[in-house]
Amino acid sequence: MAVDYLVIVVYLAGMLAMGWWGMRRARSKSEFLVAGRRLGPAMYSGTMAAIVLGGASTIGGVGLGYQYGLSGAWMVFTIGLGLLALSVFFSARIARLKVYTVSEMLDLRYGGRAGVISGVVMWAYTLMLAVTSTIAYATIFDVLFDMNRTLAIVLGGSIVVAYSTLGGMWSITLTDMVQFVVKTIGVLLLLLPIAVVKAGGFSEMKAQLPTEYFDPLGIGGETIFTYVLIYTFGMLIGQDIWQRVFTARSDTTAKWGGTVAGTYCLAYALAGAVIGTAAKVLYPKLGSPDDAFATIVKEELPVGVRGLVLAAALAAVMSTSSGALMACATVANNDIWSRLRGIGKAPAENAEHADDHDEVKGNRVFILIMGLAVICTAIAIDNVVEALTVAYNLLVGGLLVPILGGLVWKRGTVHGALASVVVGGLAVVGLMATYGILANEPVYYGLLASLAAYLVVSFATPATDAAVLAAWRERLAGRAPEPESELASEPAATPR
Secondary structure (H helix, E strand, C coil): CHHHHHHHHHHHHHHHHHHHHHHHHCCCHHHHHHHHHCECHHHHHHHHHHHHCCHHHHHHHHHHHHHHHHHHHHHHHHHHHHHHHHHHHHHHHHHHCCCCCHHHHHHHHHCCCCHHHHHHHHHHHHHHHHHHHHHHHHHHHHHHHCCCHHHHHHHHHHHHHHHHHHHHHHHHHHHHHHHHHHHHHHHHHHHHHHHHHHCCHHHHHHHHCCHHHHCCCCCCHHHHHHHHHHHHHHHHHCHHHHHHHCCECCHHHHHHHHHHHHHHHHHHHHHHHHHHHHHHHHCCCCCCHHHHHHHHHHHHCCCCHHHHHHHHHHHHHHHHHHHHHHHHHHHHHHHHHHHHCCCCCCHHHHHHHCCHHHHHHHHHHHHHHHHHHHHHHHHHCCCHHHHHHHHHHHHHHHHHHHHHHHHHCCCCCHHHHHHHHHHHHHHHHHHHHHHCCCCCHHHHHHHHHHHHHHHHHHHHCCCCCHHHHHHHHHHHCCCCCCCHHHHHHCCCCCCC
């Protein structure tokens, strides 16, 4: 295992080194939070794919393949579909808004103070998303070093908090690009073919397993529908995803770069299911489906390759964890704290008056605070699936309707948006308490309640002011001037 240990140690050291390098670039709020909005197609595609394909997509995706066969790909497949839908239909408009958070978009669209309430819901989602990724460190470090769960979470979480705090989005972008390459090599180019060969090829896999393992719909229609509702729609509105869209150099980069990343996710989904199916042939009696990934890596891969594949799993976890942590801290600082401490304007309106050094320092402090909260919560929570379900139920039930409604329906009002967030959020929480966290009913009925509240209250209240809608259309079209603080942070030679 010495070679495997060396691979992992070099990888982790590289992550910290990139954090230090990123610190030298992140000298303004724009650089720190959205990498100066300067990512080109290749880097944008790689980092977007890295953030959406985390530990749940890698370890969990293989586990679903072990349990259900090829239809186990549906969870990750719906994530890819969501990213494709976001990229094709919405990302260009989102990129042109030149904001930092989803709540700022709601303020621009509705002309009201929806920021704090929507910010609290988005903060809860990003916090739980970061927690689920951090919990996954325990699985990987247990395979590597037979490490205590708490120590594994503290070690992995501390590394992510360190490089995220140092360089912000620049550090996360650089590390995610490395993580994308490592995942591609480790999972797609090494583990996938080796697992299939070790299992005797597809003909032997079909001979050894029941026919339902090769049924594309074997996991069940209701489960697939729930995945679409939670993950596909969740991809459309998550702060962690939007914050990556904000890093794109142009709306064209956001659209086509995201389309490439979404297509990559579809291939990754199928690969995970095939690896899990092969693991079922090799190890038919594992205690838990989630053990499939670690078992096949530990038992079937040669020295060195095993270290690289485990580094790929670690890369998947770290990319999602760092992205969710950055989103959580951004929302906490910009959408909640800045408003609650008595600033009379929304963050986007104050951009030109902010001191860059203070802005960067403040966001660093919030990343550190949120990082410590994530690590402590991850230590206290055991069930990854329940934490992830709570996160997406809150996101979809509380924020899907007012966000998409604001983008496609001009009659929606600020009162309708607020009612939608409150009613949908409370309905989801109440239904989870009644039916159970893992039940499908909370997100189904919560979403319907949110939609009903949005429509009824919007029609019952005065339409959004024409001047607000006119300014909104100017921003969507990319004709509104950029905040002065962002223009000041751009090098003079940078083409616009």
